[in-house]
Amino acid sequence: MNTPRLETERLILRRFTENDIEALFLILKDREVNTFLPWFPLKSMDEASSVYETEYAANYEKSQAWAYAICLKEDNAPIGYMKVDVDEGHDFGYGLRKEFWRRGLVTEAGKAVIAQVKKDGLPYVTATHDINNPRSGGVMRRVGMKYQYSYEEQWQPKDLLVTFRMYQLNFAENAPRVFRKYWDNSAVHFIETGIQETSVGPPEERQKDRPSRRMPKGPVFHFCHENSCEAAMPNSQKLYQQAKCAD
DSSP, rough: OOOOOOOOSSEEEOOOOGGHHHHHHHHOOHHHHHTTTSSOOOOOOHHHHIIIIIIIIITTSSSBEEEEEETTTTTOOOOEEEOOOOSSTOEEHHHHHHHGGGGGGOOOOOOHHHHHHHHEEEEEEEEEEEEEEEEHHHHHHHTTEEEEEEEEEETTTTTTEEEEEEEEEOSSSSSSOOOHHHHHHEEEEEEESSSSOOOOOOOGGGGOOOTTTTTTTSOEEEEEETTTEEOOOOOHHHHHHHHHHHO
């Protein structure tokens, strides 16, 4: 199945077309929207056309893909995008023009797309967000995903050191309980407690992450750096950066 048209109460989720390049440009050019996206803001319609060809038209030629334009029903014009990757991570991603933020539109679209990829046979989906963008984590939880672990990555092409939180939703009984690739590939990985009721993490770390009901409010970080680990409870982002254990 490749990007079947979906409808929700307020939205049409459909393929991008050549007629949507200007709308795609409006989504991807905004610096504030782009802050937590893995590419630089677009500067021209030519760049938007290139994104359409490589990220959408090319994917629509494949046997399976989920690469959606998020459109309001009143005009069917794209105001955002949503995708689930076919590769082993089955990464769930999205973006929305800022004038449409805080209306629950991404959550509404996400529930529909998640239901579709489950119907189409994916065993699980994952998603990640920058810890400085907690609202994105809220979307992930509202569509049914659960926090698993956090990790550092030198994010490209922006070349920024970013701490990501990884979420996962399993559909199939034989799905891996936790998708480990980001954990295994990062020298700095850890589990935060206090994000939600259940923090899973890779199997060998789960027992270390049992939060006490007497713990103060706020996230608690269990830092792992190669084979050296220690617990830390930072009071601010600055302290969090200082709390990472050395190699």
